[in-house]
Amino acid sequence: MTKTRVTLKDVANKVGVHSSTVSRVLNPKTRSMVTEEIADKILSVVKDMGYRPNAFAQSLKTNKSFTVGVMVPDLTNPAFAPIIKGIDDMLEAHGYSVIVASTYNLPEKQQSTVEKFRERHVDGLIIATAKRKDSLIDDCRQEGTPFVQAVRASVDADVSSVVSDEIIGGNMVVSHLAQLGHKRIAYVAGPQFLSTGYERYRGFLQGMKNAGLEADKDLVVFCEEFTEEEGRNATSKLLALRKKFTAIYAGNDLLALGVYDELEADGIKCGQDISVVGFDDMPFADKFNPPLTTVHTPLVNVGGEAARILLEKIADSSIPARTIKLKPDLIVRSSTGRVK
Amino acid sequence: MTKTRVTLKDVANKVGVHSSTVSRVLNPKTRSMVTEEIADKILSVVKDMGYRPNAFAQSLKTNKSFTVGVMVPDLTNPAFAPIIKGIDDMLEAHGYSVIVASTYNLPEKQQSTVEKFRERHVDGLIIATAKRKDSLIDDCRQEGTPFVQAVRASVDADVSSVVSDEIIGGNMVVSHLAQLGHKRIAYVAGPQFLSTGYERYRGFLQGMKNAGLEADKDLVVFCEEFTEEEGRNATSKLLALRKKFTAIYAGNDLLALGVYDELEADGIKCGQDISVVGFDDMPFADKFNPPLTTVHTPLVNVGGEAARILLEKIADSSIPARTIKLKPDLIVRSSTGRVK
DNA sequence: ATAAATTATGCAATCGTTTGCATGAGTTTA
DNA sequence: TAAACTCATGCAAACGATTGCATAATTTAT
Numbered sequence: 217m218t219k220t221r222v223t224l225k226d227v228a229n230k231v232g233v234h235s236s237t238v239s240r241v242l243n244p245k246t247r248s249m250v251t252e253e254i255a256d257k258i259l260s261v262v263k264d265m266g267y268r269p270n271a272f273a274q275s276l277k278t279n280k281s282f283t284v285g286v287m288v289p290d291l292t293n294p295a296f297a298p299i300i301k302g303i304d305d306m307l308e309a310h311g312y313s314v315i316v317a318s319t320y321n322l323p324e325k326q327q328s329t330v331e332k333f334r335e336r337h338v339d340g341l342i343i344a345t346a347k348r349k350d351s352l353i354d355d356c357r358q359e360g361t362p363f364v365q366a367v368r369a370s371v372d373a374d375v376s377s378v379v380s381d382e383i384i385g386g387n388m389v390v391s392h393l394a395q396l397g398h399k400r401i402a403y404v405a406g407p408q409f410l411s412t413g414y415e416r417y418r419g420f421l422q423g424m425k426n427a428g429l430e431a432d433k434d435l436v437v438f439c440e441e442f443t444e445e446e447g448r449n450a451t452s453k454l455l456a457l458r459k460k461f462t463a464i465y466a467g468n469d470l471l472a473l474g475v476y477d478e479l480e481a482d483g484i485k486c487g488q489d490i491s492v493v494g495f496d497d498m499p500f501a502d503k504f505n506p507p508l509t510t511v512h513t514p515l516v517n518v519g520g521e522a523a524r525i526l527l528e529k530i531a532d533s534s535i536p537a538r539t540i541k542l543k544p545d546l547i548v549r550s551s552t553g554r555v556k
Numbered sequence: 557m558t559k560t561r562v563t564l565k566d567v568a569n570k571v572g573v574h575s576s577t578v579s580r581v582l583n584p585k586t587r588s589m590v591t592e593e594i595a596d597k598i599l600s601v602v603k604d605m606g607y608r609p610n611a612f613a614q615s616l617k618t619n620k621s622f623t624v625g626v627m628v629p630d631l632t633n634p635a636f637a638p639i640i641k642g643i644d645d646m647l648e649a650h651g652y653s654v655i656v657a658s659t660y661n662l663p664e665k666q667q668s669t670v671e672k673f674r675e676r677h678v679d680g681l682i683i684a685t686a687k688r689k690d691s692l693i694d695d696c697r698q699e700g701t702p703f704v705q706a707v708r709a710s711v712d713a714d715v716s717s718v719v720s721d722e723i724i725g726g727n728m729v730v731s732h733l734a735q736l737g738h739k740r741i742a743y744v745a746g747p748q749f750l751s752t753g754y755e756r757y758r759g760f761l762q763g764m765k766n767a768g769l770e771a772d773k774d775l776v777v778f779c780e781e782f783t784e785e786e787g788r789n790a791t792s793k794l795l796a797l798r799k800k801f802t803a804i805y806a807g808n809d810l811l812a813l814g815v816y817d818e819l820e821a822d823g824i825k826c827g828q829d830i831s832v833v834g835f836d837d838m839p840f841a842d843k844f845n846p847p848l849t850t851v852h853t854p855l856v857n858v859g860g861e862a863a864r865i866l867l868e869k870i871a872d873s874s875i876p877a878r879t880i881k882l883k884p885d886l887i888v889r890s891s892t893g894r895v896k
Numbered sequence: 897a898t899a900a901a902t903t904a905t906g907c908a909a910t911c912g913t914t915t916g917c918a919t920g921a922g923t924t925t926a
Numbered sequence: 927t928a929a930a931c932t933c934a935t936g937c938a939a940a941c942g943a944t945t946g947c948a949t950a951a952t953t954t955a956t
Contacts, residue, residue: 223942234906239944246945251904271676272616273942276911281612291641294634294839301631304658313655313676315623318644336611336653473843499634503813505845563912574936579914586915591934613912616941 222267231261238262242269275337284526285333286316286342287326294498295468295515296344299366302519303342310527312339319345321441326352334359340526342519346370347409362529366522367515369411374537376529378522380513381541382412382495386419387426388546389465389493389511394427397555398463398491402435404450404475406442406467413442416467416495435461439471447474455482462490462555469494469501469510472551476504491552507549514542562607571601578602582609615677624866625673626656626682627666634838635808635855636684639706642859643682650867652679659685661781666692674699680866682859686710687749702869706862707855709751714877716869718862720853721881722752722835726759727766728886729805729833729851734767737895738803738831742775744790744815746782746807753782756807756835775801779811787814795822802830802895809834809841809850812891816844831892847889854882 228235233254240246241258250258261267275281284307288296304314315338319326326345330352333341341363346353353370356363365377393401403420406413417436424431437453439446447466451474454464464479466472472494479486486492487506494501497512521540528535568575573594580586581598590598601607615621624647628636644654655678659666666685670692673681681703686693693710696703705717733741743760746753757776764771777793779786787806791814794804804819806812812834819826826832827846834841837852861880868875 221942224944225942235942236907236944237905240905243944249904254904268671268675270616270942272612272621273911274944276610276612276616276913276942277944279911291644292637292839294637297632297634297637300656301658304631304656308657313657313672315653316640316644316656317648317653318641331608332653335608473840476843499632500813500840500844503816503845504840504843505847507845561912565912575912576914576937577935579912580935583914589934594934610912613941614914616912616943617914619941 221270222265223270224267227258227261227265227267230265231258233258279337281337281339282311283313283315283336283338284340284342284523285329285336285338286314286344287319287329288316288344289319289321291316291318293470294500295367295496298499298515299344299519299522302516302521303366303523304519306520306523307527312527321345323352330356334361340364340530342366342522342526344368348411348414349409362526362533364522364526364529366518367412369539376525376537376539378518378525378540378542379411379415380511380518380544382415382544383419383422385495385511385513385544385546386416386421387423388544389495390420390423390427390429392509392546392548393463393465393491393493393552394429396491396552399429399555400432400435400459400461400463401429402454402461402464403431403437404447404454404464404466404471405436405438406471407440408438410442413439413467420465432459432461434459439467442468442470444470444474444477447471448478449474451475451478463493463552464490465493467495469496469498469508472508472510473504487551487553488556491555493552497547501547502549504551506551509549509552510547512545512547514544517542561610562605563610564607567598567601567605567607570605571598573598619677621677621679622651623653623655623676623678624680624682624863625669625676625678626654626684627659627669628656628684629659629661631656631658633810634840635707635836638839638855639684639859639862642856642861643706643863644859646860646863647867652867661685663692670696674701680704680870682706682862682866684708688751688754689749702866702873704862704866704869706858707752709879716865716877716879718858718865718880718882719751719755720851720858720884722755722884723759723762725835725851725853725884725886726756726761727763728884729835730760730763730767730769732849732886732888733803733805733831733833733892734769736831736892739769739895740772740775740799740801741769741803741805742794742801743771743777744787744794744804744806744811745776745778746811747780748778750782753779753807760805772799772801774799779807782808782810784810784814784817787811788818789814791815791818803833803892804830805833807835809836809838809848812848812850813844827891827893828896831895833892837887841887842889844891846891849889849892850887852885852887854884857882 224235224238228238240249241255317329344366346368348371350370369377369379405417408414437450464475494508494510497510501508564575564578568578580589581595657669684706686708688711690710709717709719745757748754777790804815834848834850837850841848
């Protein structure tokens with residue numbers, strides 16, 4: 217019942233030394249300062265008594281929390297779970313704990329979250345919620361806490377970020393479609409205030425150019441969110457144009473799912489009548505009807521690399537900012553086919 | 557550059573009072589002890605200087621961390637993201653932060669995680685990884701830190717848990733199949749050392765009984781994990797029996813996806829030749845081919861309720877343990893059909 | 897054998913709060 | 927007007943670790 221914790225002093229008393237000696241034994245850096253014999257004794261008592269350091273006291277003294285804050289838009293968004301997994305595994309291996317928070321794309325939630333993180337003195341931040349221009353980023357830069365952006369980058373130059381190479385992805389998609397004989401390709405663009413939406417759109421345009429195709433402005437619809445609903449709306453707009461196109465390339469897989477829905481509602485067969493491509497290769501994209509051709513972005517690695525860069529920055533804050541673009545892969549499934 | 561934090565003392569000096577007075581103003585419970593006039597002044601200076609309490613110092617003194625640890629098997633398992641969302645939203649609203657850790661079903665990882673949580677003095681634990689009989693649970697009970705089990709319960713009586721009512725779910729599924737004329741129903745069971753696997757199997761048996769059907773032992777295959785691969789293996793075993801059955805009911809949606817794969821490989825049409833049912837209603841279960849008939853378990857609520865119970869327990873540890881079973885819903889989609 | 901250099905350990909201040917107790921000013925009562 | 931009470935505020939001791947400095951013990955050099 218008496219759940220009184222064991223402290224350094226308790227251990228010290230039992231062994232008959234001073235608490236500072238125990239502290240030194242437990243800290244690898246100072247371990248060599250104390251005699252082997254005493255150290256062994258201390259270590260065994262530490263084990264016997266089940267001593268566990270008090271993280272608060274340590275943090276208070278050392279001003280390090282071994283805690284990192286991670287901000288994502290929504291935990292249930294299938295793209296973010298793998299990212300967090302990557303972050304978590306990497307940081308855990310280095311003794312850090314991860315505090316996750318969803319901001320649901322609400323600026324005020326984003327702000328309050330970062331405040332909370334500061335109160336808890338996180339050693340660093342990983343931000344996967346930022347817009348291309350985001351006051352949060354200035355804020356964080358001023359504050360001085362190390363941070364890294366993941367998946368979504370902002371326009372600020374001297375901020376580290378880890379993203380997938382959206383441009384290359386766009387090229388691969390268009391080139392694939394072109395090979396299948398598609399010429400008139402519609403694009404369902406994600407939000408342009410997010411780097412993913414913006415860059416992927418640029419990738420599409422560049423891909424068209426490289427393939428010697430002309431991008432028809434009418435066949436590009438911009439969405440305000442990466443959601444199925446926006447994908448449906450966009451598709452119905454495209455269909456209403458009554459212009460000819462043989463493929464729809466969507467800014468991400470969720471939008472593509474919306475495209476599926478709307479096409480099906482119109483009795484159009486994906487992959488046969490019209491080819492559809494997504495982006496992200498979210499979990500179970502291979503289970504959809506039809507299995508979705510999409511660009512696989514290495515989400516777990518994006519998270520892992522972001523964590524690694526953050527660790528570097530925590531260890532040495534003078535390290536210059538850098539941007540890592542991971543190479544994506546085109547995954548061809550049956551939602552794309554030769555144009556008839 | 558000089559990122560020196562503002563402390564209570566700094567504020568006190570500026571106002572010309574003692575730091576304890578500032579502390580009292582900031583704490584709602586002691587706020588009334590100090591004169592309105594001074595309090596106002598303090599509050600305004602607090603704001604001006606951008607004072608933020610040092611969570612470590614507070615926690616060290618009060619022995620409360622306002623932090624909760626959550627253990628899940630795998631962040632990328634689609635069933636667990638909604639649960640964490642429910643937990644996170646509930647706890648965040650009460651000023652708590654959530655530390656998540658994946659244990660990947662490894663006992664040693666589970667153990668080290670709980671150690672880590674203890675070092676960080678979490679105020680409570682939510683465990684979604686426990687087996688029906690799990691030494692971890694005894695361990696946690698002894699330790700005395702409040703904890704609640706989510707999704708997976710253990711056999712221990714006096715442990716609080718929040719789960720979905722698996723038995724009712726099983727009844728609904730079998731009754732649905734029976735109405736469609738199915739009599740010979742195969743069951744692909746999840747691991748029996750997990751409450752979900754065990755209870756759902758019991759639900760199946762009970763459902764068969766209630767429907768006046770006989771459960772053929774040969775048509776039950778037990779899996780070691782809730783994975784697609786195990787689902788595939790189980791299905792190939794069933795097919796190898798060369799016994800007649802018209803429906804396969806799987807212990808969860810991932811198993812059901814494995815069933816899909818294997819049936820398709822054998823040229824059998826889900827929903828037409830053989831009906832398939834899952835359990836969980838994981839995200840995008842409606843997008844599969846065919847859309848999956850399954851039992852919707854209110855995962856976000858499971859997480860939310862678990863968090864709520866934990867908060868109660870943190871506030872008053874004498875509260876008796878209780879188990880909450882949330883009602884699931886049958887979601888009929890096109891993977892089930894009338895028997896021909 | 898003694899001084900000097902080298903250890904190993906203890907001492908005590910510190911990190912930023914919270915909180916029981918002491919204190920002094922102001923108010924009430926006789 | 928002095929005694930008895932309030933009441934608001936300050937004082938100082940925690941909480942449990944870390945760490946520069948002092949000191950005692952030991953070794954080495956002369």
